[in-house]
Amino acid sequence: MTESLDISQFDYELPPELIAQHPAERRDASRLLHLNAQGALRDLHFTDLPSLLREGDLLVFNNTRVIKARLRGHKESGGQVEVLVERILDPTRALVHLRSSKSPREGTWLLLTDDAIRVEVLGRQDELFELRFPAPLLQLLDRYGDVPLPPYITHAPSPEDESRYQTVYAEKPGAVAAPTAGLHFDQAMLDRLKTLGIRETFVTLHVGAGTFQPVRVSKISEHVMHSERYVVPEEVLTQIRETRARGGRVVAVGTTSVRSLEAAASEGDGVHTTEGDTRLFITPGYRFKNVDALITNFHLPQSTLLMLVSALAGMEPIRRAYAHAVESRYRFFSYGDAMFIEAAQHSTAS
16 A cells, blocks of 8 residues: 555645644643544543543553753864764764765764764764764763754753653663653553553654654555664563453554554564564555554654554544544644554454
């Protein structure tokens, strides 16, 4: 089906004022749009989530932690640069996005954060640059870096962003964008779900800046999906099998959890710990193997994430849901409201 899909089929009009610039006062204070397996819509609040879950369901969270990945400075020769760490290779090396008037050559040096950090350019891998830092990178970022807010959030990072652009269960540092569906959960909600017999487990996918990249081709089949690192422990695959055997549902919290679980199903053997890089591109027609429902935020027009939710629920139900959300003045994107999407019956593998 991907061969026949066109980017125009995943477009919608979004008034700019509906793009949330700040988080809700409380994590669980957002609205929640429920789209069921038959395509019906209900307007709820995130505090209603327990009523949509059943005893024995399994929630799968992404426990990646956002790093303060943005650094600014200048080349040794004088030109201004901005560095966004994309992937940490080892304690002192990383692949980065680098903005400058002229791309630096291998062997040149960058002076970052008021000359506090001197960084060597080791080379280039496609659109990314490999840099060597003079000390453990995570320590440098924690001290000097800025929270890498998405490009549609217009204010400079604040102390509020340092705490709220991070899930309460974040554990594994490495993401440059938050798994935003998880931002709605506070500890009280997690505790309440446990008392109701709803299980939880964790995968790790370090969200890259590619999540914000637009699809630049008309034919979806020609798009080259960005790569992201994921880990799905063996125990998670066991929990999925046990949940399904009991008649429970696997509910992914965020599209990054979906990509991890489906990459494990597609690329792993289902026995050992599954980890690696995935370029899995989920579009309408895809048969989901490990996911029955999804908690997610609203996604950008013409984005790969909008294609993913369209694969899960169906293109027409998602079009109606987004039109309803715009008309009902839902808040969109990272700091916005949430959806609970049940897989259309045709979208899951039997």
